[in-house]
Amino acid sequence: MRNTFDFTPLFRSGIGFDRMLNALEAASRVETVDNWPPYDIAKKGEDDYRITMAVAGFSQDELDITQEHNMLMVSGQKPAEDNAEYLHHGIAERAFRRRFELADHVKVVNASLVNGLLTIDLKREIPEEMKPRRIEIGSVKAKPKAEAKQIEADNQAA
Incomplete structure (x- = not known):
């Protein structure tokens, strides 16, 4: 259901x-949940985030990171497999594609691969025109009341 x-x-x-x-x-x-490769998402500050992915066995040339609008795509592709006959093949080197939906104004600021961990640093940068701003309330000076003009008529008798 x-x-x-x-x-x-x-x-x-x-x-x-x-x-x-x-x-x-x-x-x-x-959708079907694919939990490989494993990853962590950490909040490092008020506007700073970090994604860490365990991509052991992949080199920088075999990984691709793309940001398009509010979607971050991380993919990995190994070259053609050698023709070895494995008695046990426990190292996962399969191709993967992992998508992350990003909030508005979140940008990738850095990516690094160290000891099999791909680290992607993200920062939310709100443009100045989008930040809250204080609006001063002005006052309009009241105009002085115009004195009522009295029209005098000539009292001339005919």
């Missing part, structure tokens, strides 16, 4: 939240 949620009522009353609602809808569609 699969539970699905209908976000249609929220689309009618929310403005600008369509991307978030689409992400919730996509998350509700559970």
Whole structure:
């Protein structure tokens, strides 16, 4: 049995939240879970994050990191296998593709491969025009009331 949620009522009353609602809808569609290669996601500061992936056996040339809009894609591909006959093959060197959905304004700032661990540093950089700003409240000086002018009529008798 699969539970699905209908976000249609929220689309009618929310403005600008369509991307978030689409992400919730996509998350509700559970795909087959592939847990290889293992990875960690850590929050290093208020706007700093780090993804660490265990990619033992892969070199820098065999890994590819791509960021397109709000999607980070990490993939690995080994070259053609040698023709050795394995008695036991326990080292996972299969190709992989791992996707990470990024929030708005999150950018990759660094990636490194050390001792079989691929480390990707991320930073959320909100543009100045998007940051909250204080609005000064001005006052309008009241204009002095105009004195009522009285129209005088000549009292001339005919």
